[in-house]
Amino acid sequence: MVDAAILSQWVVSMGRRDAVGRIAHLLCETATRQGVRESRSNCFGFPLTQNQIADATGMTSVHVNRTLKALRPAATLAGRSVHILDWDRLVGFADFDPTYLQRGVAPGDRLRIAEAD
Numbered sequence: 829m830v831d832a833a834i835l836s837q838w839v840v841s842m843g844r845r846d847a848v849g850r851i852a853h854l855l856c857e858t859a860t861r862q863g864v865r866e867s868r869s870n871c872f873g874f875p876l877t878q879n880q881i882a883d884a885t886g887m888t889s890v891h892v893n894r895t896l897k898a899l900r901p902a903a904t905l906a907g908r909s910v911h912i913l914d915w916d917r918l919v920g921f922a923d924f925d926p927t928y929l930q931r932g933v934a935p936g937d938r939l940r941i942a943e944a945d
Contacts (some may be wrong), residue, residue, distance in 0.1 A: 839872055847895040850885040855903055861928045864912070872913070874910040885936035 845853060854873075859865065864872045878896070882889045896905060902918035904911050912918060 843873070846866075847885070847887055847891055848898050848921050849923060851881065851892065851895050852886070852899060852902065853924055854881065854884060855899075856918055856924040856926070857929070858921045859910070859912065860924075860929055861870050870912045870915075871909055872912075873908060874905065875908045 844861045860873055860876060862872045864870075876884070878889045878892045881887075885892070887895070899918070899921065900913075902912070902914045904913065904920060918924075
């Protein structure tokens with residue numbers, strides 16, 4: 829079910845979120861997966877280039893650049909890391925709800941669509 833939930837969120841992201849929401853959601857999901865909120869850190873490694881972010885979000889790299897500027901009150905990209913300045917604002921841009929990631933469920937107990945090889 830985790831795989832289906834993640835796929836569902838990405839379909840929604842591509843179809844319903846604007847550019848700011850798409851990138852904000854990518855940043856929120858990545859931060860959550862890396863445990864940034866649990867560690868109370870405001871920074872995490874993010875090795876994607878603007879071209880790769882564009883590919884992941886269905887945008888052009890020029891649009892990604894403009895959108896990252898719009899996200900500056902909430903988060904900034906510096907080198908190969910993201911600095912979260914205002915988590916609540918970033919979550920608001922993304923309409924992010926981390927429950928679909930099932931972070932509190934042990935990996936072996938998570939429901940999956942298909943068995944892992």
